[in-house]
Structure formats: C-alpha cells, structure tokens
Amino acid sequence: MPLMPVAEAQTRLLALANPLPVEDAALLACTGRWLSADVHATRDQPWADLSAMDGYALRAGEGPWDVVQESTAGGPVPRPLGPGEAARIFTGAPLPAGADSILMQENAERNGDRLSRATADALEPGVHIRRLGSDFATGDRLLPAGTRLQAPQLALAALGGHAMLPVRRCPRIAIISTGNELVPAGAPVPPGTLPSSNAVLLSAMLAALPCDIEDQGIVPDDLSAMTHAFATAGQADIIVTTGGASVGDHDLVRPAFAAAGGQLDFWKIRMRPGKPLIAGTRGASVFLGLPGNPVSAFVTAHLFLLPLVRHLLGSPAPLPSTARAVLAAGIGPAGERDEYLRARMTVDGAMALNAQDSAATHALAQADCLILRPAGSPAARPGENITILPLPA
Ligand SMILES: Nc1nc2c(c(=O)[nH]1)N[C@H]1C(S)=C(S)[C@@H](COP(=O)(O)OP(=O)(O)OC[C@H]3O[C@@H](n4cnc5c(N)ncnc54)[C@H](O)[C@@H]3O)O[C@H]1N2
Numbered sequence: 001m002p003l004m005p006v007a008e009a010q011t012r013l014l015a016l017a018n019p020l021p022v023e024d025a026a027l028l029a030c031t032g033r034w035l036s037a038d039v040h041a042t043r044d045q046p047w048a049d050l051s052a053m054d055g056y057a058l059r060a061g062e063g064p065w066d067v068v069q070e071s072t073a074g075g076p077v078p079r080p081l082g083p084g085e086a087a088r089i090f091t092g093a094p095l096p097a098g099a100d101s102i103l104m105q106e107n108a109e110r111n112g113d114r115l116s117r118a119t120a121d122a123l124e125p126g127v128h129i130r131r132l133g134s135d136f137a138t139g140d141r142l143l144p145a146g147t148r149l150q151a152p153q154l155a156l157a158a159l160g161g162h163a164m165l166p167v168r169r170c171p172r173i174a175i176i177s178t179g180n181e182l183v184p185a186g187a188p189v190p191p192g193t194l195p196s197s198n199a200v201l202l203s204a205m206l207a208a209l210p211c212d213i214e215d216q217g218i219v220p221d222d223l224s225a226m227t228h229a230f231a232t233a234g235q236a237d238i239i240v241t242t243g244g245a246s247v248g249d250h251d252l253v254r255p256a257f258a259a260a261g262g263q264l265d266f267w268k269i270r271m272r273p274g275k276p277l278i279a280g281t282r283g284a285s286v287f288l289g290l291p292g293n294p295v296s297a298f299v300t301a302h303l304f305l306l307p308l309v310r311h312l313l314g315s316p317a318p319l320p321s322t323a324r325a326v327l328a329a330g331i332g333p334a335g336e337r338d339e340y341l342r343a344r345m346t347v348d349g350a351m352a353l354n355a356q357d358s359a360a361t362h363a364l365a366q367a368d369c370l371i372l373r374p375a376g377s378p379a380a381r382p383g384e385n386i387t388i389l390p391l392p393a
C-alpha cells in the first residue's frame with residue numbers, strides 16, 4: 001500500500017469532524033479561540049472629541065485666554081466655550097464645544113486664570129484631538145468571523161461594548177500512552193522501563209490552545225486493556241494515543257481501536273518521522289494514533305493533532321505555518337518520504353541538527369524549526385532556499 005502524502009492525510013483528518021458547536025463565552029474565556037461570527041461595535045470610540053494631552057482646550061486663533069472651567073476623563077461634559085475662553089483639560093477628557101485646539105501644558109504660561117502661549121510655533125487646529133468615532137463607530141465591523149482572539153482582539157471587543165463573544169466549545173482531548181515499558185514521568189525508573197514523556201510533550205503542546213486535556217495515563221500493550229481505554233475515552237472529541245502504531249507484534253493500537261468499534265480512515269503517511277500515524281473515528285470522537293518515538297510524536301502532533309484541535313475550534317487556517325529560509329549548512333538528499341528535519345535558525349539561516357533519529361529528544365529540545373525536505377529532494381548546499389516550519393517559542 002503506497003504511503004499517503006502528508007497534505008492528503010491532513011485534509012482527510014480535518015474532514016473527519018466539523019468545528020464544535022458555538023457558545024457565548026465571557027471575554028477572557030475566549031482567549032486563543034476563534035470567533036464564529038462577525039463582531040460589530042455597539043458604541044463610538046472615542047465617544048466624543050477627546051483631548052490626547054494634558055493642557056488647555058481653546059480656539060487657536062484667539063489668545064490670551066481665560067481659563068473658565070475644567071474637563072476631566074469621567075467628569076461632567078464641559079459647557080461650550082465663549083470668546084477668549086479656555087478649559088483646563090486632561091488626557092481622555094471631552095473637548096468643550098467651540099474648542100478647536102489643545103495647547104499642551106508644557107507650551108502654556110498661566111498666571112492665575114490668565115493663559116498665554118509659552119512658545120512661538122504655530123498652534124495647529126485639530127492637533128492633539130481624538131475625534132468622535134475616529135477609532136470606530138457604532139455598527140462598524142470590528143472583528144470578522146474566523147479571527148483568532150488574543151489580547152488585542154479581546155480588548156477591542158471590550159471597547160466595542162461586548163462582554164461575551166460567540167466561539168466554539170473547547171475540545172476535550174483524551175491522551176493515552178501505550179507501552180509495557182513506560183512508567184509515569186517522575187516515578188522511579190526500574191531497569192527495563194523509561195519515563196513516559198509523550199503525554200507531557202502533547203499536553204505542553206496543547207497548552208497553547210484552549211482545550212480540556214484528560215491524561216488517561218499508561219496502558220500496557222494488551223488488547224483488552226487498550227480496547228477498554230478507548231471505551232473509557234468515549235466522551236472525548238479527540239482520542240490520541242502514542243506508541244503501538246507500527247507493525248510489531250506488540251503494536252496493538254489498530255486492533256484495539258477496531259475491537260472498540262472504531263472506524264479506521266487511514267494509516268501510514270509518507271513522512272519521516274511519523275510514518276505509522278493512524279486516524280479514524282469512534283462515534284463522535286476523532287482518533288489519532290501517534291507513533292511512540294518522542295520525536296515522531298512531536299512532529300505528527302505539530303502537523304496533525306494541533307491542526308485538528310484548531311479546526312474543531314473553528315480556525316479557518318488550521319495547518320501549521322511555513323516560511324522560506326536559506327540553508328546555513330548543506331544537507332543530504334531526502335529519501336522516499338517527506339522529511340521534517342529538526343533545525344535551528346542561525347544568523348546564516350536554518351541549520352539542521354546533527355541527531356535526526358526519531359528518538360533523539362535531546363536534539364529535539366534544541367530545535368526551533370523544522371526543515372521540510374520533500375521526498376526525493378536532492379542534496380542542498382548552504383545558501384539554498386528551503387521551506388521551514390517555525391516551532392512555537
Ligand atoms: N519493521 C518495522 N518496524 C518499525 C517500522 C516499520 O515500518 N517497520 N516503523 C518504525 C517507525 S517509523 C516508528 S516511528 C516506530 C513507531 O512505532 P510505534 O508507534 O509502534 O511505537 P513503539 O514501538 O510503541 O515505541 C517506539 C519507541 O518510543 C518509545 N515510547 C513509546 N511511548 C513512549 C512514551 N509515552 N514516552 C516516551 N517514549 C515512548 C518506546 O519505548 C520505543 O522506544 O516504529 C518503527 N518500527
């Protein structure tokens with residue numbers, strides 16, 4: 001059976017589930033989620049002509065002036081200025097009707113209530129005034145559907161008069177680590193065992209996305225134990241396993257998934273690392289079986305699991321971003337699978353790390369990007385253009 005190209009596998013995976021239902025969530029609970037409908041302003045910003053400086057509101061063509069009132073942010077609306085009148089004003093305070101300029105207090109001279117200019121430069125009408133509705137006006141579309149809601153977008157929505165926003169429900173993700181050799185991370189490590197790092201890895205990667213993670217712990221390489229684990233994870237939107245995805249006698253994830261009533265969609269991708277990736281559905285859950293090698297689990301999570309989570313959250317562009325870069329050092333030809341080399345960006349460009357084995361976690365921890373080498377690529381020299389996938393800092 002030919003291995004499935006990465007892009008085809010990504011498309012098929014995302015087609016296995018629709019974005020989750022929409023709910024209204026409080027602003028801060030929306031952090032990192034994607035807006036499911038356009039958001040419009042319910043108010044004008046600024047709500048009136050406001051001063052952008054501490055100083056005096058006045059008519060530029062006049063002077064000297066008499067300071068007859070004060071306007072503060074949050075204070076009463078000032079009354080209109082008469083001829084030769086000025087208002088003491090502070091940043092964010094509304095201008096009195098009739099004022100056309102702000103004289104900064106550094107450029108003013110004040111004796112009692114008598115105000116004159118301390119500098120000779122022209123006082124431009126309109127300077128230091130933020131006009132009513134100049135940021136946005138009632139009814140303006142502030143944020144289109146599909147926007148990722150981070151700090152600036154949430155602040156804009158708050159200023160636009162919103163307390164709640166429509167977003168997709170957060171996915172529930174069950175993580176199952178398979179392998180007889182595994183002990184929980186941090187527990188004693190008797191000979192023949194190793195700490196299970198993949199659940200830590202995946203949970204930390206998923207921490208960048210709004211989702212609820214249920215770490216189901218370690219399940220031995222035993223058909224009935226694994227089948228039971230799939231049933232236990234039945235309420236999850238995504239069930240992700242690591243290990244047991246390949247062809248060995250103890251690689252039981254596929255048979256256990258089938259025994260638990262799961263429907264396989266695809267298995268084995270034309271990529272390195274990550275070939276044994278499995279995908280399917282079980283009821284309303286999407287199942288993703290990642291390879292056990294930690295580097296393979298990382299790369300497949302970056303290319304498949306995180307995009308699936310973003311898709312369920314309603315992201316219109318869930319796949320990882322790519323960028324162009326130059327090679328800092330030469331690399332050999334790619335094999336028959338697309339290769340995702342762990343690499344670092346240097347001042348000279350992307351530098352592939354020496355250790356490219358799927359179990360080389362030490363090198364993985366030094367990588368800040370992946371170099372994408374399409375299957376069959378010839379050797380490449382320093383300075384050649386290549387594609388990278390930046391990794392989150
Ligand atoms: N004859 C073949 N052998 C293998 C093939 C193949 O095509 N033919 N594929 C290889 C590839 S590629 C990969 S990748 C691995 C992945 O296999 P599995 O998903 O079945 O992974 P395991 O065998 O269970 O484990 C691999 C390796 O990773 C360690 N591991 C597993 N889980 C964890 C964890 N939670 N934390 C840390 N380390 C973990 C495990 O101890 C193994 O060393 O198969 C190749 N074989």
Ligand code: MOO
Nearest residue numbers: 273274275296358
């Ligand atoms: O494809 Mo496996 O993931 O090489 O290590």
